[in-house]
Amino acid sequence: MDRYDLALIGFGGVNRALAELIRDRGERLRSELGFDLRIVAITDLRLGSLMQADGIDVAQVLAMRAGESFAGLVGGDAEARNEYVIRNSTADIVVEATFTNPLDGQPAVSHVTWALESGKHVTTTNKGPIALAGAGLKSLAAEYGVRFEYEGSVLSGTPILRFAKQQLAGAGLTAVEGILNGTSNYVLGRMEAGLSLADAVAEAQGLGYAEADPTADIEGSDVQLKVVILANELLGANLTTADVERVGISVVSAEDIVAAATQGKRWKLIGSARRLPDGTVTGRVAPVAVAADHPLQGISGATNAVKFETELLGDVTVSGPGAGRVETAYALLSDIIAIDSSVRSGLVATSAV
Numbered sequence: 001m002d003r004y005d006l007a008l009i010g011f012g013g014v015n016r017a018l019a020e021l022i023r024d025r026g027e028r029l030r031s032e033l034g035f036d037l038r039i040v041a042i043t044d045l046r047l048g049s050l051m052q053a054d055g056i057d058v059a060q061v062l063a064m065r066a067g068e069s070f071a072g073l074v075g076g077d078a079e080a081r082n083e084y085v086i087r088n089s090t091a092d093i094v095v096e097a098t099f100t101n102p103l104d105g106q107p108a109v110s111h112v113t114w115a116l117e118s119g120k121h122v123t124t125t126n127k128g129p130i131a132l133a134g135a136g137l138k139s140l141a142a143e144y145g146v147r148f149e150y151e152g153s154v155l156s157g158t159p160i161l162r163f164a165k166q167q168l169a170g171a172g173l174t175a176v177e178g179i180l181n182g183t184s185n186y187v188l189g190r191m192e193a194g195l196s197l198a199d200a201v202a203e204a205q206g207l208g209y210a211e212a213d214p215t216a217d218i219e220g221s222d223v224q225l226k227v228v229i230l231a232n233e234l235l236g237a238n239l240t241t242a243d244v245e246r247v248g249i250s251v252v253s254a255e256d257i258v259a260a261a262t263q264g265k266r267w268k269l270i271g272s273a274r275r276l277p278d279g280t281v282t283g284r285v286a287p288v289a290v291a292a293d294h295p296l297q298g299i300s301g302a303t304n305a306v307k308f309e310t311e312l313l314g315d316v317t318v319s320g321p322g323a324g325r326v327e328t329a330y331a332l333l334s335d336i337i338a339i340d341s342s343v344r345s346g347l348v349a350t351s352a353v
């Protein structure tokens with residue numbers, strides 16, 4: 001396969017960054033990876049839908065201004081006709097990057113379902129589908145002989161899911177604990193510097209770290225979804241969000257931050273999943289004032305870190321970007337590379353369309 005055609009669902013920070021990567025580094029990616037990437041469809045709530053089987057002019061759509069619509073372009077429509085585009089576009093891979101809905105994962109769960117049912121591979125950075133409907137969607141992908149990839153759902157472009165599944169296989173993973181949200185970690189750091197919660201959140205939004213509704217970052221539901229994903233994907237659990245106790249950073253006041261600093265501590269929002277001796281797996285999200293000798297104390301800004309506790313290796317900690325448009329677009333690229341690898345090894349077809 002020397003080219004993959006993509007349908008982008010949602011054209012916000014992350015999918016725009018992917019389009020920019022394709023525009024700016026397409027040649028380099030081709031020589032490094034051995035395949036081209038071409039965008040043949042885009043849908044977005046504001047812009048509408050665009051389908052061009054011969055390839056969309058990426059520079060043209062990236063240059064569109066607020067208020068403009070795809071309706072004026074060949075193959076364009078003012079409405080985001082997601083189901084039609086996902087089912088009927090000539091894409092090999094559907095790239096789902098609409099907002100994460102922490103309640104039921106919709107509409108992303110439907111987007112992924114339609115794509116898999118129509119024989120297209122899926123990559124997503126959206127946490128909803130995997131945390132809230134992962135088992136069903138994985139079965140659907142197997143049924144239709146296509147890949148469902150979601151590396152960016154935890155720690156953005158830092159590849160911890162594949163790392164744990166592949167490099168820690170057999171090590172006896174018993175627990176996962178870490179800083180799993182870039183926005184809240186960034187906000188806590190800015191509050192240490194004297195900013196108010198609201199001003200710090202506004203900065204995180206401007207930098208592309210925050211969820212469409214940043215309450216999910218501040219009240220811990222984003223980390224709750226990530227804990228569910230880590231527990232189910234890596235510890236073989238079957239948790240739902242209801243099983244994961246959640247406290248967000250809104251309970252941490254400016255006074256708490258100053259008081260912690262006087263003791264050499266820093267507040268961090270910690271998400272964890274742990275297998276207990278009876279085999280059950282528990283999950284938790286809560287802010288913790290960590291001391292200077294704690295491995296997570298020095299993790300600042302939108303950087304995240306995960307400590308894997310294993311029987312054979314002891315603790316293994318990985319840190320890297322936890323949020324950011326380009327960093328998360330890289331996660332999509334890494335998923336496409338994984339899909340290509342499966343296609344080349346004959347494990348799946350190019351796409352089943």
Ligand SMILES: NC(=O)C1=CN([C@@H]2O[C@H](COP(=O)(O)OP(=O)(O)OC[C@H]3O[C@@H](n4cnc5c(N)ncnc54)[C@H](OP(=O)(O)O)[C@@H]3O)[C@@H](O)[C@H]2O)C=CC1
Nearest residue numbers: 010011012013014044045097098099100125126323324328
């Ligand atoms: N940004 C980051 O650092 C990371 C993000 N993620 C996840 O990646 C996904 C995308 O994030 P990001 O790009 O930052 O988010 P944005 O909010 O910037 O982009 C989402 C885009 O999807 C559009 N959209 C929303 N609903 C629909 C719909 N039903 N049909 C078509 N388009 C829709 C939005 O339109 P409108 O603006 O009009 O609502 C917006 O343009 C999210 O699920 C997020 O949780 C994961 C890891 C890191």
Ligand SMILES: N[C@@H](CC=O)C(=O)O
Nearest residue numbers: 181182183210211323
């Ligand atoms: N809003 C999230 C984005 C990545 O999942 C975060 O800040 O971590």
